[in-house]
Every structure is written in C-alpha cells, then in structure tokens.
Amino acid sequence: MTPQKGFVRRILVEPPSLNNNTADAQRLEKCLLNELSTDYIRIPLPVLKKLPSNLRSWEFKAKAVLFKDRCSWILVDLLNPLSNRSVxxxxxxxxxxxxxxxxxxxxxxxxxxxxxxxxxxxxxxxxxxxxxxxxxxxxxxxxxxxxxxxxxxxxxxxxxxxxxxxxxxxxxxxxxxxxxxxxxxxxxxxxxxxxxxxxxxxxxxxxxxxxxxxxxxxxxxxxxxxxxxxxxxxxxxxxxxxxxxxxxxxxxxxxxxxxxxxxxDLDQKQAPCIMVDVGTNAEIVVGNSDWLIACAG
Known part of the structure; x- marks a missing residue:
C-alpha cells in the first residue's frame, strides 16, 4: 500500500495591502481551499490566536498540518516554514x-x-x-x-x-x-x-x-x-x-x-478474498468490490 501524503503542506498566503484588506484568517482560508481543492476547511481558535504575528514573522509562508475527516479538512496547526522539527x-x-x-x-x-x-x-x-x-x-x-x-x-x-x-x-x-x-x-x-x-x-x-x-x-x-x-x-x-x-x-x-x-484494499478486489483477524475476538471478512460479508465471535 502506498503511503498517504498530504497531511503537511507548505503554503504561501497572499500578503495584505491597501487594495486587499481581507482578514488574515480569510486569506489563509482562501489559500488552503485552493491548495486542497475543497470547499470548506475548519480553522481552530488556537491557530487564530497567534495568526497575525506568525504570518508576518514568517513572511506569509507557513507549514500547514492538516487532517481530513468525514465532514471537512481541519487545519490542525500552522508551523514555521523553516522549522526542522518532525511532524x-x-x-x-x-x-x-x-x-x-x-x-x-x-x-x-x-x-x-x-x-x-x-x-x-x-x-x-x-x-x-x-x-x-x-x-x-x-x-x-x-x-x-x-x-x-x-x-x-x-x-x-x-x-x-x-x-x-x-x-x-x-x-x-x-x-x-x-x-x-x-x-x-x-x-x-x-x-x-x-x-x-x-x-x-x-x-x-x-x-x-x-x-x-x-x-x-x-x-x-x-x-x-x-x-x-x-x-x-x-x-x-x-x-x-x-x-x-x-x-x-x-x-x-x-x-x-x-x-x-x-x-x-479488500473492497477493491475483483475476485473474492478472505481476511481473518485472529485476536482475542476473532473476525472474518469475505468479499470483493461488489460485496462484503463479515462475522465475529
């Protein structure tokens, strides 16, 4: 299985000007929506609290830590783009x-x-x-x-x-x-x-x-x-x-x-396959891309 990428993105937010006095959060949101090709992203309050000073000290560049759940993308945190700390x-x-x-x-x-x-x-x-x-x-x-x-x-x-x-x-x-x-x-x-x-x-x-x-x-x-x-x-x-x-x-x-x-990728297989979880509780799944059936005990 190919490792999934995309949880960390390097972004450039458009700087404000007299001709563009949109709030920092909305310019960040626009940048992320374009980056992720999505219609909605949640930006939590802890990120907003230091957003103005962070964007300016980082020259409007940042490293965005992201997560996508069933509802939308979430901006988990915004990091210094020059940081060498692991994410x-x-x-x-x-x-x-x-x-x-x-x-x-x-x-x-x-x-x-x-x-x-x-x-x-x-x-x-x-x-x-x-x-x-x-x-x-x-x-x-x-x-x-x-x-x-x-x-x-x-x-x-x-x-x-x-x-x-x-x-x-x-x-x-x-x-x-x-x-x-x-x-x-x-x-x-x-x-x-x-x-x-x-x-x-x-x-x-x-x-x-x-x-x-x-x-x-x-x-x-x-x-x-x-x-x-x-x-x-x-x-x-x-x-x-x-x-x-x-x-x-x-x-x-x-x-x-x-x-x-x-x-x-059991749900992507063409021929029927079986998967067995041999644990304290045992489960079996049989099926392919057309159907899946499971039992547990």
Whole structure:
C-alpha cells in the first residue's frame, strides 16, 4: 500500500495591502481551499490566536498540518516554514489483549517505529464482556472494604468505565512518550492520533458507556465518532492535536476491521478474498468490490 501524503503542506498566503484588506484568517482560508481543492476547511481558535504575528514573522509562508475527516479538512496547526522539527502522527491498534503504537512521519507517510504492549485493562477482565460489565459498576459498590463516609461518597462518584478509560489512555500516553524519547522526538511533535479497535474497545477508549452493546437489541452508543481535539480524550500529545477513531459497523464489527479492509484494499478486489483477524475476538471478512460479508465471535 502506498503511503498517504498530504497531511503537511507548505503554503504561501497572499500578503495584505491597501487594495486587499481581507482578514488574515480569510486569506489563509482562501489559500488552503485552493491548495486542497475543497470547499470548506475548519480553522481552530488556537491557530487564530497567534495568526497575525506568525504570518508576518514568517513572511506569509507557513507549514500547514492538516487532517481530513468525514465532514471537512481541519487545519490542525500552522508551523514555521523553516522549522526542522518532525511532524508526527500516532497510529494505534487498540486490541483487547495487545496494543500496538506506530509513529508515522506525516511529511512522507512512512512508519518510523512500532511498539506493542499489553492492554492494562486485561487485569480487570480478559474479554470485552467482562470489561463492559465492570464499566457499569460504581467503584464504591464493588469493594468489600468498609469506607469512611467521605471516601465512600468520592468512590461512588467514579465508575468502572472511568477506571478502564484511564488505564488505556495512561498506557497509550506513556508508550507514545517513551517511543518519542527513544528516537529523538518530543511528544509535542505528535499532531495526529488515529485509533482502531473493536466496538467495545472504541467505546472504552472514548469513555462512552458500552453497556447496551451486550444487551438486546445490542446497540452501540455510536458507530461513527467525530474527530476530537486530543485534549478531550486526555491524550498527551501536541496541545493542538486531533484524534480520529475508526468507525464501527455494529456491536461486534469494529474499526479495526474497517482499517484492515482499507489497508488490504479488500473492497477493491475483483475476485473474492478472505481476511481473518485472529485476536482475542476473532473476525472474518469475505468479499470483493461488489460485496462484503463479515462475522465475529
């Protein structure tokens, strides 16, 4: 599969003049719309706050870090065009048993390094059913210890969901930071985060109640999560970073399968092909460009 390029673009914004007194943001927007051949781009407030001084100190040249989701292009950040700092992405396979983090050079699209580690949620339950049941508990309820009233009230305000969410987020943050340090980068060099996992793992990673997934009629809270500012998920990367979680198809057919289909071009094949994910939860996809059928267990 050819690495995807285009997340980092070098741009030249038209300088203002007495004959062109359009606002800086609108001239930047016009430049990016032309560069990307699109009709809409979102420019976040943190980029706007320093836009006037940055554009002028950089002589209206810049390095734009971009991301495209299902709604539009997003300007993640605007960087000094002379900066030699790396612009990285983190691609994460959020497995039930194992998690794998890859650092990606966003300017070339190539993988720099990869690291796998155990999902710390396994200490609570080895499978998604156990974890979903645990997520629905109040922590104060599960303990047999006698707690003083103040501590008990505090514990009752926390849920198993919050604990499961913190375990996976903290582990991912630790390993992204460690990978960056080991290879001469900083965690602030990571601007894009992409995660793929089964439906339950996606819900737990986002801190979304998953309990209805295992109750008839087996309905997830969300199949297509919106792209989020990374700080909304407590991800410890660049403060302007964004996070994208691959969409689910159903209760047990998750974003990891979608990612696998896209990576293997299974939906582009002429002859029927089969893809098997041999994990804690096993999935099989069969099909070609005309049809796809899947099962999970």
């Amino acid at each position: 990285l992405g983190a691609a994460v396979d959020i497995g039930t048993t194992r998690i794998v983090v890859s650092l990606i050079d966003l300017e070339t699209g190539f993988e720099i390094v990869q690291k796998g580690f155990d999902n710390p949620q396994a200490a609570i339950g080895p499978d998604v059913l156990a974890r979903i049941h645990y997520s629905n508990q109040k922590l104060g309820q599960k303990s047999g210890q006698k707690l003083d009233q103040k501590f008990s009230q505090t514990m009752d305000q926390n849920t198993g969901l919050e604990e499961l969410n913190s375990l996976v987020i903290d582990s991912v943050n630790f390993n992204i930071s460690a990978l960056c340090k080991e290879h001469g980068f900083q965690k602030e060099d990571v601007y894009l985060f992409t995660g793929a996992g089964n439906t339950a793992m996606t819900h737990l990673f986002l801190g979304i109640e998953p309990i209805e997934i295992i109750k008839e009629p087996y309905i997830p809270c969300v199949n297509i999560p919106d792209t989020q500012p990374s700080k909304n998920l407590a991800l410890d990367i660049n403060e302007n970073g964004v996070a994208f979680l691959f969409p689910n198809i159903g209760s047990y057919f998750g974003g990891d399968l979608i990612a696998g289909i896209l990576f293997s």
